Amino acid sequence: MMNTEQKNARRLFMKGAAMAAVAAPFAPPVFATESQAHPATESFWGKHQTGITSPQPKHTYFIAFDMVSSKREDLISLLNAWTQASAEMMQEAERFDPSADVNQAPKSPGAAVGLSNAALTLTFGFGPSLFEKEGIDRFRIASKRPEALNELPRFAGDQLIPEKTGGDLSVQACANDPQVVEYAVRLLARKANGIAVMRWAQMGFNGDFKPHETPRNQMGFKDGTINVKPKDEKSMRDFVWVGDEGPAWLRDGSYMVIRPIRISLEHWDEMKLAFQEETVGRHKASGAPIGKKKEFDSLGLHREDKDGNPIVNENSHAALAAPENNGGAEILRRAFAYDNGILKVAERWPPWRQIVTFDAGLLFQCYQKDPRTGFSRIFKKMAQIDMLNQFTTHVGSGLFACPPGARPGEFIGQALFV
Numbered sequence: 001m002m003n004t005e006q007k008n009a010r011r012l013f014m015k016g017a018a019m020a021a022v023a024a025p026f027a028p029p030v031f032a033t034e035s036q037a038h039p040a041t042e043s044f045w046g047k048h049q050t051g052i053t054s055p056q057p058k059h060t061y062f063i064a065f066d067m068v069s070s071k072r073e074d075l076i077s078l079l080n081a082w083t084q085a086s087a088e089m090m091q092e093a094e095r096f097d098p099s100a101d102v103n104q105a106p107k108s109p110g111a112a113v114g115l116s117n118a119a120l121t122l123t124f125g126f127g128p129s130l131f132e133k134e135g136i137d138r139f140r141i142a143s144k145r146p147e148a149l150n151e152l153p154r155f156a157g158d159q160l161i162p163e164k165t166g167g168d169l170s171v172q173a174c175a176n177d178p179q180v181v182e183y184a185v186r187l188l189a190r191k192a193n194g195i196a197v198m199r200w201a202q203m204g205f206n207g208d209f210k211p212h213e214t215p216r217n218q219m220g221f222k223d224g225t226i227n228v229k230p231k232d233e234k235s236m237r238d239f240v241w242v243g244d245e246g247p248a249w250l251r252d253g254s255y256m257v258i259r260p261i262r263i264s265l266e267h268w269d270e271m272k273l274a275f276q277e278e279t280v281g282r283h284k285a286s287g288a289p290i291g292k293k294k295e296f297d298s299l300g301l302h303r304e305d306k307d308g309n310p311i312v313n314e315n316s317h318a319a320l321a322a323p324e325n326n327g328g329a330e331i332l333r334r335a336f337a338y339d340n341g342i343l344k345v346a347e348r349w350p351p352w353r354q355i356v357t358f359d360a361g362l363l364f365q366c367y368q369k370d371p372r373t374g375f376s377r378i379f380k381k382m383a384q385i386d387m388l389n390q391f392t393t394h395v396g397s398g399l400f401a402c403p404p405g406a407r408p409g410e411f412i413g414q415a416l417f418v
Contacts, residue, residue: 040119044087046405047252048241049412051123051174052332052367053230056206060174060336061181062258062363063201064167064398065192067130070138074195076417079124081191082171083411086122089184093117111183118177120184124412125170125256125400133168144416146247148255148370149401155383157394164260164396167199178205200396202260204336204363214287214295217362218337219268219391221280222287225295226322228332239330239374240367249415252404254367257375260338260396263361268391279387281318289318301325313387320382331366331374338363361392371399 042050067075094112131137131145151166171188173181181203189198209215217223228235237243242250268276277283277290287295291303291311299322303311312319323330343359346352368374383389403413 041117042090042119042121044083044090044122044406045408048405049123049253049402050090050405051121051172052240052254052334052402053236054121054174055119056334057119057121057174057176058206058208059176059178059181060172060204060363061185061201062170062172062204062365063185063189064127064199065169065171065189065196066199067138067168067196069195070136072139072417075139076411078192078195079413080411082122082124082188083406085187085191086184086412087408089187090117090120090122094183109183109186111186112177112180115177115180118175118180120173120175120180122184122188123172123174123256123402125172125402126413126416127167127170127398127400129166130168141416144247144249146250146401148246148372149399152257152371152376152397152399153380155379155394157383157389158397159393159395160397161395164200164202165398167398167400169196170256170258170398170400178203202338202363202396204338206336217335218263218265218360219276219280221276221282221284222295223335224333225282225287226318226330228330230332235330236332239369240332242369245370249413249418250401250403253402254332254369255371255374256398256400256402257364257366257368257371258396258398258400259364259394261362261364262343262359262393262395264391264393265358265360278313279316279391281312281316290316299324315385315387317382317386317388320386321378325381326378329373329377331368331378333364333366335365336363337361367402 040055042054044050069075093116094108094110096110096113097107100106126149128145128149128151130139130141131149132142137143154160171185173184173188175181175184185201192198206215214222214225228239230236240254242253242255244251246253271279273284281299282289283292286293288297289299289312292300299312299318301310301312301314301319301322301324305311310319319325337360339358339360341359342356344354344356346354366375383394403416406412406414
């Protein structure tokens with residue numbers, strides 16, 4: 001016999017199944033090769049959520065929400081609505097409805113009509129506060145919160161702004177067109193009306209680098225040379241996907257850390273090239289470790305100069321982030337640049353003056369099997385002695401459990417409510 005809660009979950013599931021049957025036929029995921037004329041279309045359905053391993057696009061729009069409703073059925077209804085809308089948006093480009101009632105608000109904003117899908121992906125996450133907030137188990141899911149899903153520790157140098165930190169739910173749209181990601185987020189935010197409110201958001205971008213070429217960040221260095229390869233199934237199992245060690249509802253999902261990091265670009269641009277390279281631990285032009293020729297050469301951290309000093313500075317960014325200095329820990333890094341215009345801040349270096357600077361930097365993002373043995377383990381030492389710290393400030397932070405992908409007829413995160 002099913003209790004009332006189980007009956008309600010089943011009713012919502014069946015409703016979602018009926019909607020999905022209309023919205024999207026049962027079809028295998030599509031991973032087409034993107035060209036300028038015909039951008040790829042990703043499928044929302046699958047074992048894992050899209051936007052984690054799909055090719056990294058040119059634009060992103062990350063947004064966190066806080067629940068204002070404390071009703072379990074409202075949370076389920078929202079996830080169901082987001083699932084169906086995401087599947088539709090990722091399957092077909094936005095278009096006008098010829099039968100729309102002119103006396104009603106349009107169902108879709110129309111901002112992306114005439115544009116392709118641009119390889120749109122939508123990825124969802126659950127923050128620690130969704131499970132319990134101020135000691136209250138609002139949605140009767142506190143007992144299912146994984147031990148790994150806790151607020152990140154406060155790291156040395158953090159200057160976190162509450163308006164850029166935390167959240168009950170996260171949504172990330174990624175595409176090769178900035179207007180497409182904005183349209184997708186707007187539509188999903190509208191469906192949250194009365195159930196959840198927007199907490200914080202950040203748009204990001206990547207340069208139009210050649211395929212299979214490591215992109216450069218705003219500091220001019222190749223960014224992400226040492227990274228888990230999404231096509232390496234063993235590495236993904238070892239470092240990214242939650243396995244049997246995690247709760248059943250999260251298996252084949254992952255934990256996502258996201259942190260906006262403001263970079264003092266003007267200060268950095270005035271530094272001598274030799275100092276920039278020592279700080280990063282790599283040559284700027286080639287991306288090779290200091291003293292080597294090729295980008296993917298091993299770091300060779302054991303190497304010393306004629307005076308017995310390490311050739312790659314021990315406190316350089318590359319050295320501190322290296323797996324060999326972190327017990328073999330690795331993460332899947334998917335970072336974007338951001339630029340919010342200008343900002344008045346106090347310099348972190350002498351003469352400690354107030355300046356107007358670019359509010360720009362890195363929207364750092366990574367996925368891992370467990371944030372305690374992934375990001376937190378790697379970043380703890382970096383936060384203290386990384387040479388880059390004199391140019392960077394972590395101004396926001398979020399940790400979210402990203403459930404596995406959904407099958408047609410399911411809603412994202414459904415197993416959490418069974």
